[in-house]
Amino acid sequence: MLDEYPKQIVLKDGMLVTLRPLEQNDAERLVAFFQRIPAENRWYLRHDVSDPAVVRSWAAALNYDRVIPIVALCDEQIVGDATLHRHRHGSSAHVGEIRLVIDPAVRAKRLGTWMMLDLIQLATGLGLEKLIAEIASSEVAAIRALRHLDFVREAVIPELHKDTQGNTYDLVIMVKNLAPAWTDF
Amino acid sequence: MSDNRLLALHPTPHEQTLLSPHGQLRIIRTCSPDVLRTLSLDTGIGRFARYRSIISGVNTLEKVAVLPDANVTITISSAQQIVGYIECSYPDAVEGWRDNADGLCYELGAIEVSRNWRRLGLAREMVATIVADAFIETKVFFLTGYSWHWDTDQTGLSVYAYRNVLVRLFRPFGFQVYLTNNPEIRMSSANVLMARLGRSLTAQQRERFQKMLFTFEA
Numbered sequence: 001m002l003d004e005y006p007k008q009i010v011l012k013d014g015m016l017v018t019l020r021p022l023e024q025n026d027a028e029r030l031v032a033f034f035q036r037i038p039a040e041n042r043w044y045l046r047h048d049v050s051d052p053a054v055v056r057s058w059a060a061a062l063n064y065d066r067v068i069p070i071v072a073l074c075d076e077q078i079v080g081d082a083t084l085h086r087h088r089h090g091s092s093a094h095v096g097e098i099r100l101v102i103d104p105a106v107r108a109k110r111l112g113t114w115m116m117l118d119l120i121q122l123a124t125g126l127g128l129e130k131l132i133a134e135i136a137s138s139e140v141a142a143i144r145a146l147r148h149l150d151f152v153r154e155a156v157i158p159e160l161h162k163d164t165q166g167n168t169y170d171l172v173i174m175v176k177n178l179a180p181a182w183t184d185f
Numbered sequence: 186m187s188d189n190r191l192l193a194l195h196p197t198p199h200e201q202t203l204l205s206p207h208g209q210l211r212i213i214r215t216c217s218p219d220v221l222r223t224l225s226l227d228t229g230i231g232r233f234a235r236y237r238s239i240i241s242g243v244n245t246l247e248k249v250a251v252l253p254d255a256n257v258t259i260t261i262s263s264a265q266q267i268v269g270y271i272e273c274s275y276p277d278a279v280e281g282w283r284d285n286a287d288g289l290c291y292e293l294g295a296i297e298v299s300r301n302w303r304r305l306g307l308a309r310e311m312v313a314t315i316v317a318d319a320f321i322e323t324k325v326f327f328l329t330g331y332s333w334h335w336d337t338d339q340t341g342l343s344v345y346a347y348r349n350v351l352v353r354l355f356r357p358f359g360f361q362v363y364l365t366n367n368p369e370i371r372m373s374s375a376n377v378l379m380a381r382l383g384r385s386l387t388a389q390q391r392e393r394f395q396k397m398l399f400t401f402e403a
Contacts, residue, residue: 004361010399114364120374121362124345125352149374176374179343 001125002064007118011109015074019118022069026078027059030071033078036103043164044136045101070118072111079103082115084122094129100142112142116149120176129179136161137170151176194320196256196273201314203260205305210268211261214314218247221257227266229299235338239295243267249274254288256318258311260298269298269307271315273326281367281401289390290397291324300339308354316358316381325394327363327380328355332373344375355379365398 006020022030034042034049047054058069065088072080085097098119102112123131133151135142138161143153151174160171199214213220221243230238240246249272250257260269276282276292293315298307315321330351332344340347352362360379370376378398382391 007364008395009364010396117374118364121377124348124375127349178345 001122002068005070009072009111009114011106011111011114013109015106015109017079017106017111017114018073019070019115020073021064022059022062022071022081024059024062026071027056029073029076029078030059030081031055033071033081033103034101036105037101038104040164041101041104044139044161046099068122070115070122072106072115074106079106080111080115082119084119086126086128094127095132096123096126096128096130097132097134098123099133113145113149116145120149120178124178129177131176131178133174133176135172135174137172138163143172143174146174146176149176194323195254196320197318199314199318203307203310205302205307207302207305208263210263210307212258212310212314213261214256214258214318216246216250216257216259218250221247221250221259224259224261224265224267227262227268227299227301229301229303230267230270230297233300233338236336238297239334240270240272240297246270246272249294254291254320256315258315260302260307260311262302267299268302269311271296271308271311273315276327280369282397284393284397284400289325289386289394291321291326293326293328296328300336303339312355312358321381322383322385324383325380325386325390326360326383327378328360329367329370330377330379331369332375344373348375348377351377352379355381363395363398365401367398367401 002021006018009017009019011017031052034055037049042049049055066086068084070082071078080102082098082100087093087095100112100115120131133146153172154175155173157171159168161169163169196215201212203210203212224243226243246257249255252274254275256273258271259267262268271293272295273291273293275288276285276290282290296308330348332348335344335347337344337347342350359381363378363380365378367378370378
């Protein structure tokens with residue numbers, strides 16, 4: 001599946017962006033990318049990406065069998081990071097989890113949509129049957145984008161997130177079924 | 186290759202035989218309207234409860250065969266029935282392929298194998314016959330797969346699994362999946378656009394195609 005990269009996409013404003021899997025020598029580019037992500041966005045990520053050591057450890061320990069990180073590059077700079085996480089055995093082997101972070105400078109240009117669509121295609125090719133995305137309820141634009149890609153809100157865990165001011169938000173779990181079947185109703 | 190040379194080559198006719206468990210078959214590349222007129226469709230191509238062929242009859246193939254540089258490739262049974270077909274032609278500007286006056290892009294518009302003749306590798310044989318033509322090396326040869334056309338009823342596959350079958354069919358022939366803002370492709374994430382960039386294309390032509398994929402909303 002990864003042999004189809006790099007892929008070129010053109011954003012709404014004509015900007016040319018390349019999608020490809022993250023490589024070990026991308027470590028410093030990835031560090032720089034996460035430094036540009038505003039603190040209020042980083043707050044909701046699972047890891048402290050403001051710590052360069054954390055980010056470098058990802059690039060150093062790439063394992064495409066477990067996590068496939070696809071980065072978007074513009075002029076050699078990473079402007080988007082989308083990851084497909086897989087469980088390789090057991091009851092969740094058919095499920096993939098997706099995560100996405102976009103550089104503020106290229107938001108609202110449809111890069112996030114393209115990267116999500118690319119992950120969906122990747123997951124389809126890998127034979128996954130469900131995709132899950134977990135989002136804070138405050139991320140309204142992301143929820144709307146996922147809905148347009150046929151993700152359905154399957155669960156809400158109330159007040160699981162707190163922002164930096166202590167305001168609470170729900171965790172929204174959205175699922176896309178990659179193996180829908182017709183019924184004979 | 187300069188752009189005006191894109192139209193210098195034309196699809197060339199070719200015929201071969203193929204042995205199948207159900208008898209000898211003939212594959213004809215660039216089948217003429219005159220030959221098509223003498224044939225009928227196998228009963229596995231047509232209208233079914235939850236699936237309908239793209240073509241309504243042999244006359245649909247005849248109409249494509251008369252278009253400039255069109256290529257209707259068919260597989261014929263010993264009963265003189267069409268058991269599989271692929272139709273190729275330049276894409277329609279109405280469908281958004283506006284910047285194609287020089288014939289850079291060439292579309293595989295439809296592919297089907299009769300329900301009675303599937304799992305014999307006929308689609309693969311027909312695609313191989315088409316891409317063996319030198320004409321294809323001068324083109325961006327692309328196809329758009331729309332999930333609502335697929336026979337998920339007989340195959341029992343989900344649209345995503347069916348999409349995988351399509352991708353696996355075309356990938357060995359040099360086709361790759363491309364992202365595009367083509368509105369019909371974007372109607373479902375199961376839809377797919379694949380393309381094969383001919384060996385004779387210049388870097389500029391390849392780049393032009395890449396940009397063309399994102400001009401459907403311009």
